[in-house]
Amino acid sequence: MMRSPRSIFALSVLALVALTALLSLVWLPGDPFYADPYRAWENPSPSHPLGLDGSGRDILSQLILGSRVTVIVAVGATAVAGVFGAIFALLGSVGRRWMREPVAVLIDVLIAFPTLLIAMMFASVFGGSVWVVVMAVGIGFGVNIGRVMRAEVMQVARTGYVLSARAIGASRLSVLTRHILPNVSAVFILQLALAMGIAILAEAGLSYLGFGAPPSMPSWGRMLAEAQPFLSVHPLTVMWPGLAITLTVLASYLLGDALREALDPNLRMRSNPRKTTTTGVFAR
Amino acid sequence: MRLEVSNLSVRLGEKVLLKDISFELESGEKLGVIGASGAGKTLLSLALAGVLPEKFETNGQILFDGSDLLTLSPQELAEIRGDHIGFVFQEPRVALNPLQKAGRQITEALTNHYSLTKQQRSEAATRLAEKVGLTDIDRILNSYPHQISGGQLQRVAIAAAISTEPKLLIADEPTTALDVSVQRGVLDLINSLSRGLNIATIFVTHDIAVLSQIADTVLVLDGGKPVEAGTLAHVLTSPKHEVTRELIEAARSAEWGTKSE
Numbered sequence A: 001m002m003r004s005p006r007s008i009f010a011l012s013v014l015a016l017v018a019l020t021a022l023l024s025l026v027w028l029p030g031d032p033f034y035a036d037p038y039r040a041w042e043n044p045s046p047s048h049p050l051g052l053d054g055s056g057r058d059i060l061s062q063l064i065l066g067s068r069v070t071v072i073v074a075v076g077a078t079a080v081a082g083v084f085g086a087i088f089a090l091l092g093s094v095g096r097r098w099m100r101e102p103v104a105v106l107i108d109v110l111i112a113f114p115t116l117l118i119a120m121m122f123a124s125v126f127g128g129s130v131w132v133v134v135m136a137v138g139i140g141f142g143v144n145i146g147r148v149m150r151a152e153v154m155q156v157a158r159t160g161y162v163l164s165a166r167a168i169g170a171s172r173l174s175v176l177t178r179h180i181l182p183n184v185s186a187v188f189i190l191q192l193a194l195a196m197g198i199a200i201l202a203e204a205g206l207s208y209l210g211f212g213a214p215p216s217m218p219s220w221g222r223m224l225a226e227a228q229p230f231l232s233v234h235p236l237t238v239m240w241p242g243l244a245i246t247l248t249v250l251a252s253y254l255l256g257d258a259l260r261e262a263l264d265p266n267l268r269m270r271s272n273p274r275k276t277t278t279t280g281v282f283a284r
Numbered sequence B: 001m002r003l004e005v006s007n008l009s010v011r012l013g014e015k016v017l018l019k020d021i022s023f024e025l026e027s028g029e030k031l032g033v034i035g036a037s038g039a040g041k042t043l044l045s046l047a048l049a050g051v052l053p054e055k056f057e058t059n060g061q062i063l064f065d066g067s068d069l070l071t072l073s074p075q076e077l078a079e080i081r082g083d084h085i086g087f088v089f090q091e092p093r094v095a096l097n098p099l100q101k102a103g104r105q106i107t108e109a110l111t112n113h114y115s116l117t118k119q120q121r122s123e124a125a126t127r128l129a130e131k132v133g134l135t136d137i138d139r140i141l142n143s144y145p146h147q148i149s150g151g152q153l154q155r156v157a158i159a160a161a162i163s164t165e166p167k168l169l170i171a172d173e174p175t176t177a178l179d180v181s182v183q184r185g186v187l188d189l190i191n192s193l194s195r196g197l198n199i200a201t202i203f204v205t206h207d208i209a210v211l212s213q214i215a216d217t218v219l220v221l222d223g224g225k226p227v228e229a230g231t232l233a234h235v236l237t238s239p240k241h242e243v244t245r246e247l248i249e250a251a252r253s254a255e256w257g258t259k260s261e
């Protein structure tokens, strides 16, 4: 099911990141905080395999320690986004009749707030931290998921099989659990994978701007931000965190794609994608 | 079973989509509803099944064994649907859940209304599949809809609709999506089921040729209004309304068309 080279690559990269974060709890190659200004930008050597950064700190140790933030943000923000998105989507589509429209309007209003603005609001109240990133990206992208999934649920709710399930006396709950949710799960999972990629990118961006992890907690985004002004002179120093971010984000997108195909027999068999009922009666 | 529909009207805002539909139907009888595209046939069958979206406003009476389907509570309605009223849709591919195996869907109505063990459920699925004339049953019951042909799927849908031995079967153009040879088989199936199980049938179609193979009585719709009603023979031999004449004419020229080929 998940044997394609693409999914093997994606799973390997993500597993590597997760294992690295676990490893950082028990072992680091050196002290990531020990700075030796006289050895700034030193080239790779046996004791410092990736070299030293502009403050003379060991890049490999920082990279390994920084994976923690990536994992926390990826998992945390995705979970928050998933929960928020699911709540919005369900209330706005199959919730009580009177709340559907207001929820749709609320989604439209919230979508106007960019993740960055939410992060700035949180950061000004709580100070910059990993949790600010988790909540900001979680809510910011959760609203997006809510909008996509709401449309998705409403589309499936108009299909013939939902209609015919109702016509043969299925309860609202069983229509939801047996017909609607399984048919939107593939899109939901894809959205979660997107959220994960976006969360990792956003952490880099927010840390760069100083709303993310505090200096006491190295992250790939911060490493990138600190090295970026010296890109032309010391490209390797920028490359390591850049490569780590790029690979992880790419892997999460590829994983989402592979999961979606594995979950949706329609896509898997390349036959008809989901169709809505042919009658005009259920048109919006 | 006795179904009495009187002055059934469906409106969407100011627009009247169905106007004053009235007819009666007893066990074993087959009513054919016919009309051109947009005449309101699908709307009528959905209204009878009680699954019109909430934005449509329904008036009149649908008496099913004396209880008015339009005034029942959702719970009471859910008990009747699927148990006493079966429903077959125009397009089997649309009417079945793409993510559930056929066997599971054949017994969905049964499990909605009765508690069955897994064993009983799979026995029921096999028995129903035999009843609707499916072959290669084990494979089909374990397949997803996209792995099954259209004709087989429509039989699956019909098996699902009759699983609870309903008293009334509503079929909205169940053969339109199928090719002619398969069509014939499905029509024969519905005929024999209605005879064997004494089911009352409401059969919707736009094709007089199909209608003449199945209906005892006929209701002709045009623009949401009933324009003609009567026994099949009567409507076919002495059509009173222009629309009916046109439908008969269309069927006749289609027949000639195929013969002259």
Ligand SMILES: Nc1ncnc2c1ncn2[C@@H]1O[C@H](COP(=O)(O)OP(=O)(O)OP(=O)(O)O)[C@@H](O)[C@H]1O
Pocket: A279, A280, A281, A282, A283, A284, B012, B017, B035, B036, B037, B038, B039, B040, B041, B042, B043, B044, B206
């Ligand atoms: N969602 C809708 N909103 C507004 N009007 C609708 C809607 N659905 C159907 N109608 C109207 O109701 C009329 C009847 O539609 P219906 O689907 O019942 O036709 P039909 O007789 O089943 O046609 P066909 O043979 O093409 O299936 C149509 O002319 C259309 O104008």
Ligand SMILES: [Mg+2]
Pocket: A279, B041, B042, B043, B090
């Ligand atoms: Mg129709």
